[in-house]
Amino acid sequence: MSTHRTFTMIKPDATGAGHTGKIIDRIIEAGFTIKAMKWTRLSLEDAQAFYGVHAERPFFGELTEYMSSAPIVAAILEKDDAVADFRTLIGATNPAEAAPGTIRADFAESIAANAVHGSDSDENAAIEGSFFFSQRELA
Ligand code: UDP
Ligand code: MG
Secondary structure: OHHHEEEEEEOHHHHHOOOHHHHHHHHHHOOOEEEEEEEEOOOHHHHHHHOHHHOOOOOHHHHHHHHOOOOEEEEEEEOOOHHHHHHHHHOOOOHHHOOOOOHHHHHOOOOOOOOEEEOOOHHHHHHHHHHHOOHHHOO
16 A cells, blocks of 8 residues: 555745645645645654655755644555656746646745645655554544
């Protein structure tokens, strides 16, 4: 099952700009089934734990402050090839390099405030999903 799931967050720039509904529409129209979803806010400690893999990167402080600055939407999504197909749907990390029509090309503000998160592997999708959701919360 987990091979067909990915995890996403709609990030503070996008929730703050009122893009949440449009981004969820894009996700559903692309064929993803929502297994779990919540509107929530990360503490700085939560963001540091979630992005622990990036702790040594130069942008870690900026990233974790930004991700805890305002609400996010967290969701577990299901689809064949969910991880790869979702990365295609959202586009490159830097919105200036994201393909036309991708979520980041259309909604992101900058390389840091880039509208959405998408897991990079099946293993990380499972880890990231369970950071936010218990089994009981899965539809
Ligand atoms: N990020 C940043 N500056 C960079 C690279 C990444 O602020 O130079 C932020 C950005 O929000 C990105 C997140 O760190 O989405 C995680 O980086 P990653 O390389 O995993 O990119 P992603 O998988 O989100 O495309
Ligand atoms: Mg990543």
